[in-house]
Amino acid sequence: MNANKTKIELFRMIDAMPASMLEDLYNKLKENHKVVEEPIVEWQRQDIENGIKDLNEGRKMDFDDFISTL
Numbered sequence: 001m002n003a004n005k006t007k008i009e010l011f012r013m014i015d016a017m018p019a020s021m022l023e024d025l026y027n028k029l030k031e032n033h034k035v036v037e038e039p040i041v042e043w044q045r046q047d048i049e050n051g052i053k054d055l056n057e058g059r060k061m062d063f064d065d066f067i068s069t070l
Contacts, residue, residue, distance in 0.1 A: 008067060015063075
């Protein structure tokens with residue numbers, strides 16, 4: 001399985017978890033993950049700003065609809 005498919009499958013599994021299990025998973029991952037903060041580059045900042053603008057203007061898509069287009 002490639003990385004993108006793995007991420008999608010993980011998202012689906014996490015999305016189906018009950019809240020209590022989700023919180024436990026989050027805490028375990030947080031404990032075991034060392035965050036290396038790297039500054040974002042200009043194109044990343046611009047993509048984030050464009051995404052926020054799209055959301056604010058009502059341009060959004062349901063996750064399952066998006067996945068079905070891949």
